[in-house]
Amino acid sequence: MQRIHWHATTSRPLWNAQASRSIEQAALTQPQHPSLMQRAGQAVADLARTVAPQAHQAWVLCGPGNNGGDGLVAASHLARRGLKVGVHWLGNPDTCSDNTHAAWQQARQTTVEWLSLHATPSLTTEDVVIDALLGLGQRARSDADATPLQQLLQRSYASAGHSIAVDLPTGLDTDHGTWLPGYTPPETWQPSSRHTLSLLTLKPGLFTAHGRDACGDIWWDDLECTDWLQQQPPSAWLSGPAPQARRRHNSHKGSFGDVLVIGGAPGMVGAAILAASAALHHGAGRTLLHLLNTPEFSVYPPLPDLMLPDADSARGHLAHATVVCGCGGGQAVHAWLPAVLEQAPRLVLDADALNALARDETLHHAVQARRARGHATILTPHPLEAARLLRQSTAEVQAQRLTAAQTLADNLQCTVLLKGSGSIIASPGETPHINPTGNPRLAIGGTGDVLAGILAARWQADLPAHAVASQAAWEHGALADQWPAQRALIASALAQAQLQSL
Numbered sequence: 158m159q160r161i162h163w164h165a166t167t168s169r170p171l172w173n174a175q176a177s178r179s180i181e182q183a184a185l186t187q188p189q190h191p192s193l194m195q196r197a198g199q200a201v202a203d204l205a206r207t208v209a210p211q212a213h214q215a216w217v218l219c220g221p222g223n224n225g226g227d228g229l230v231a232a233s234h235l236a237r238r239g240l241k242v243g244v245h246w247l248g249n250p251d252t253c254s255d256n257t258h259a260a261w262q263q264a265r266q267t268t269v270e271w272l273s274l275h276a277t278p279s280l281t282t283e284d285v286v287i288d289a290l291l292g293l294g295q296r297a298r299s300d301a302d303a304t305p306l307q308q309l310l311q312r313s314y315a316s317a318g319h320s321i322a323v324d325l326p327t328g329l330d331t332d333h334g335t336w337l338p339g340y341t342p343p344e345t346w347q348p349s350s351r352h353t354l355s356l357l358t359l360k361p362g363l364f365t366a367h368g369r370d371a372c373g374d375i376w377w378d379d380l381e382c383t384d385w386l387q388q389q390p391p392s393a394w395l396s397g398p399a400p401q402a403r404r405r406h407n408s409h410k411g412s413f414g415d416v417l418v419i420g421g422a423p424g425m426v427g428a429a430i431l432a433a434s435a436a437l438h439h440g441a442g443r444t445l446l447h448l449l450n451t452p453e454f455s456v457y458p459p460l461p462d463l464m465l466p467d468a469d470s471a472r473g474h475l476a477h478a479t480v481v482c483g484c485g486g487g488q489a490v491h492a493w494l495p496a497v498l499e500q501a502p503r504l505v506l507d508a509d510a511l512n513a514l515a516r517d518e519t520l521h522h523a524v525q526a527r528r529a530r531g532h533a534t535i536l537t538p539h540p541l542e543a544a545r546l547l548r549q550s551t552a553e554v555q556a557q558r559l560t561a562a563q564t565l566a567d568n569l570q571c572t573v574l575l576k577g578s579g580s581i582i583a584s585p586g587e588t589p590h591i592n593p594t595g596n597p598r599l600a601i602g603g604t605g606d607v608l609a610g611i612l613a614a615r616w617q618a619d620l621p622a623h624a625v626a627s628q629a630a631w632e633h634g635a636l637a638d639q640w641p642a643q644r645a646l647i648a649s650a651l652a653q654a655q656l657q658s659l
């Protein structure tokens with residue numbers, strides 16, 4: 158069992174529900190001693206002792222399926238270790254799986270107390286509550302059998318103690334990180350600590366949308382199935398950082414590429430400056446900023462390091478620079494898009510460039526055609542911008558973030574970085590990435606502009622867009638994760654921040 162740290166130095170494979178089932182089925186074709194369920198339950202009990210070492214009591218909520226079976230095994234171990242263990246089991250010994258039946262028999266030989274449906278153990282903040290109600294097999298149901306399970310779950314939210322979800326929190330969608338209707342925990346739920354032990358595989362839904370809030374600390378036990386995992390291609394990757402880049406001694410400012418930022422219409426100059434500042438501070442050889450219809454800096458003194466080309470001069474840089482187009486661009490950015498799409502070899506489209514694209518479908522072909530010319534494009538929509546491009550609602554995008562990002566990437570033949578908690582990076586023909594870094598302190602104006610600048614600075618000519626987007630999102634989030642608690646996080650400071658070594 159290992160804890161999944163956001164700042165792990167390598168990417169990690171994730172498997173969705175279908176792929177996890179395939180791995181489980183493949184593993185079950187060979188006799189396992191001990192069984193996977195025994196290993197799972199043992200791991201849950203071990204985690205309970207780790208996160209709640211002072212616990213005298215455990216409340217184990219076991220559902221009707223194999224997730225409940227894992228809970229029964231854990232309950233037996235905890236009872237044998239001297240805890241007072243209360244168990245709710247919603248299963249039926251006549252219909253449950255053989256493994257769950259064995260787990261039930263095993264638990265009956267211990268001191269666990271079998272709780273009646275309406276009983277609620279009285280726990281202290283040191284005790285532990287184990288949610289083994291539903292795992293991979295959960296689905297939206299509103300029949301009479303579903304009601305007691307939901308009521309039990311809601312009662313557990315009112316209980317004190319440390320919380321451990323087995324495999325995934327009950328009601329959290331494995332693949333999308335959204336809540337099934339009626340399962341969202343109340344805002345007031347504040348367990349002593351919150352943990353999820355993902356079994357066999359790590360799943361995408363744990364890391365995006367509501368996943369991170371739902372799961373708390375994520376732990377993983379592969380149940381000694383490494384061989385089977387290696388045979389199933391991942392459904393997604395949890396991103397890791399870029400490998401350390403070394404600058405050759407024999408280099409000059411032209412070695413690291415020009416970044417040209419086009420944006421900052423009147424009233425929104427700051428957005429373009431933020432993107433340019435981030436590019437400057439993250440290693441662009443030269444950073445050029447062309448402001449749209451804003452002839453001079455009367456309000457914001459620019460950084461002296463920036464070059465400020467006029468429109469003609471900026472046009473002259475399009476064919477060789479990495480271009481960031483759209484930050485604070487307003488309506489004026491639309492006029493630039495045909496030339497930018499035609500010429501820029503590496504292009505980041507953000508904010509108003511995305512809105513222009515959503516309004517004007519004639520530009521879509523120009524985006525799609527870039528790929529065949531060897532020009533690469535990264536779109537960085539937040540969920541509302543993605544919704545406009547997909548002609549969907551924001552709620553629809555957020556309900557299936559991986560699908561939304563992939564659809565947009567396939568439609569426009571480019572890389573899409575769908576922002577928000579657990580940003581998604583999708584490209585045609587590539588396995589999507591989910592970014593594990595970042596936190597709600599980033600939910601302020603301007604941090605997306607900073608991301609666009611970091612992306613451009615990190616995008617050396619030979620790097621594929623998919624990898625660049627994944628690594629830049631990782632770095633952007635890690636900067637926020639390292640931010641000192643006592644220091645305000647504002648976008649202009651974020652643009653200038655450097656990652657400390659991990």
Ligand SMILES: NC(=O)C1=CN([C@@H]2O[C@H](COP(=O)(O)OP(=O)(O)OC[C@H]3O[C@@H](n4cnc5c(N)ncnc54)[C@H](OP(=O)(O)O)[C@@H]3O)[C@@H](O)[C@H]2O)[C@@H](O)CC1
Nearest residue numbers: 193194197221222223224291292293294295296298303324
């Ligand atoms: N196989 C193995 O060896 C291993 C399995 N492992 C463990 O098994 C878990 C998967 O087990 P699982 O397939 O039995 O599914 P599970 O999540 O327990 O739920 C299915 C049951 O719940 C019911 N149900 C569904 N939704 C409902 C709702 N809303 N409200 C009420 N009821 C609902 C559903 O009823 P149905 O809808 O089918 O009528 C069915 O009875 C996995 O997450 C991991 O923990 C690990 O130990 C590794 C080894």
Ligand SMILES: Nc1ncnc2c1ncn2[C@@H]1O[C@H](COP(=O)(O)OP(=O)(O)O)[C@@H](O)[C@H]1O
Nearest residue numbers: 539576577595596597599600602603604605606
């Ligand atoms: N709760 C959060 N957790 C992690 N990252 C977040 C969160 N909220 C916002 N972010 C990140 O902050 C950035 C905000 O970008 P965006 O919405 O475009 O803001 P703006 O347009 O004001 O710059 C994105 O990179 C997004 O992924």
